[in-house]
Amino acid sequence: MERQAPNDPVQRWLLQLAExxxxxxxxxxxxxxxxxxxxxxxxSGIEFQHRYHI
Incomplete structure (x- = not known):
């Protein structure tokens, strides 16, 4: 069974780094x-805004 690529950019970055x-x-x-x-x-005191939708 092949693993599906994650949509989350941070998760993709982490998995690629771990490889x-x-x-x-x-x-x-x-x-x-x-x-x-x-x-x-x-x-900055500004609320964190992520740039992608979960």
Missing amino acids: RRHIHIAICALANKLVRIAWAVMR
Whole structure:
């Protein structure tokens, strides 16, 4: 059974990274990305708006 490609761009990015690197590296990269988003939102004071529909 073949896996369907995810619609979520962050999930696609994470899966592609995990294929190229060790899974623990991919997890750390995701944590880094989420912290950078959180920091930018806190610093700007603007509500986070994702650019795609779930």
